[in-house]
Amino acid sequence: MKVRLYPTAEQKQLLAKQFGCARFWWNRSLGLQYKTRSTQGRWLKRTELNAMLPQLKKELPWLKTDCYSQVLQATSKHLEQALKNWFEGRAKKPRFKAKSNRQSISFPQNVLVISNHRSAFPSVLKRRGVAAQIKVPKVGLIDAKFTKEIEGIIKTVTISVTPSGKYYASIGLDLGDKEVKQSTDGAITGIDLGLKDYVTYHNGTDSYSVKHPKWLKRHERNLRYQQKQLSRRKKGSSRRNKARLLVARVHEKLSNARQDCLGARSLASFADAGSHRFLHKLSRKITALSQVVVVENLNIKGMVKNRKLSKAIAQSGWGMFLNFLDYKLKHKGGVLVEIDRFFPSSKLCSNCGHKYQELELSEREWTCSACMKKHSRDENAAKNIRVEGMRILGLGHSPRGDDVRLGTCSEQLSVKRVPTESLS
Ligand SMILES: [Zn+2]
Structure with missing residues (x-):
């Protein structure tokens, strides 16, 4: 604390x-x-x-x-x-x-x-x-x-x-021996992490998406500017000291903005791109709504190497987000399930199971050629991720993602966390 x-x-x-x-x-x-x-x-x-x-x-x-x-x-x-x-x-x-x-x-x-x-x-x-x-x-x-x-x-x-x-x-x-027993008995949420929307989640009946926090870019620009100023100042001078303070302050703002746990309460305010208090609120909200959360196991290190995506991913701090989700769920006795990142969550039709092999990254919407169902890419992925998580847990599911009665899982589930160091 x-x-x-x-x-x-x-x-x-x-x-x-x-x-x-x-x-x-x-x-x-x-x-x-x-x-x-x-x-x-x-x-x-x-x-x-x-x-x-x-x-x-x-x-x-x-x-x-x-x-x-x-x-x-x-x-x-x-x-x-x-x-x-x-x-x-x-x-x-x-x-x-x-x-x-x-x-x-x-x-x-x-x-x-x-x-x-x-x-x-x-x-x-x-x-x-x-x-x-x-x-x-x-x-x-x-x-x-x-x-x-x-x-x-x-x-x-x-x-x-x-x-x-x-x-x-x-x-x-x-905290003493107050260990909370984990259970999968309750609502299950599937989450798709994306570059267009920060997260899209599906709870069996509804889907929600939350936009990327754009304010990060503003902080980053500011940081770059202040660092340039710092490099121009003479060592040991009082102006350099001042510049050093400014750089430290921007760093702090960035990390505070990522982690901030205070502020607005409604889901609508998450969707606001200007929201400053983001990861804690989002993970807290999703935890409150679910007993089990299913996410894709992202190979974040591998993805950051890809230059085109690196910035957006590093900025968005998914690893930190998943860590927050993990401990918040554990605290209430819930479970975070990570599914194989090679699972074709975007390419499967969540309605009939048909695989659309040729799906491109730029295709935000597509229509299944087998059942003619129209899909929004991220929502469809969230649905598939949710169902795949249920399959891993051995919980029954219907391909349509309808809610089913779930049993209690008595075993301690081992959940691996993505290290966050590479992101911060
Ligand atoms: Zn289909």
Whole structure:
């Protein structure tokens, strides 16, 4: 759970000191690690690193006065994990941290207190979500904005500041053993992801389509312009610093616009091409309407290599969309089914099953030569995808896509997710 923080100027300074100490300790211990590796052929254990801290604090008193001690220990732990991820091929080699990057510090369990005093807050905080305060060691009570209630037990809390100067707290929560049992008993939706419409979905009786969010292009143009400006500025100059901030802000806007979970509620507003709050809303809406969602397993990496399509696909963030769908469905006990991407979803007639082998990408509409049914390309694909998903789940279906009575699937279904890294 991520919440926005609104520290005062004074609190920002206190946080900056802790960021500085954590960064110092990270760089110091990373240096020690590489040195030990080259001289002794081994890595230092986390306990060995932590054992150096008391002596170091005597030499550098600010390390003790400016920073909560457990922040440094959490930093050692992160470093250990980062090195481990590197050995095991999950991540890149850990790097030394610079002041200009995103800064973060972690507090272990039991240090965070959240108090909810709505009335004490200015209206800007109350406009959306719940205003509250969180108590941070060595800093005090910081204003925060929650968009939902905290469920479960608070584990670690990570406080970060983006290069553009926004503060966040990521709160790790232990939700206990509340595992939701998956069931396929309910409405089934088939989804076709497309380049003309973002998604077209069919629920057995009706089809809906949602247009591409065109605003992405606008942000992208802006980003390109700001990056050009940045490259022209002299290193270390204050104008360059300003330009860097602007670039960071555009990046943030892009990622916020893709993920934004607040805003309008009706389906009609999704279809609005100017909608800024898109993927969360769309996946939430579809999840609310369905127990099972069937999608095509897109080989996104392969498709991005195709230059003509790459931009539109990378922009539209399908991988992220499918991930949102996946976890939202899991949360309610639903199922996401991915079907083989070689399944000819567009070419089959959803009415009679005839295969129209010669279908071109440019043909948005076609008429089945066997049953004379007129098809809209994406709607027909969504219908076929839905029926194919039902076949995979072993649920009965009629070729017309009429709703059928479905049994409960007791087995845990394994659903593979498309990695999103290649898209972001
Ligand atoms: Zn037909």
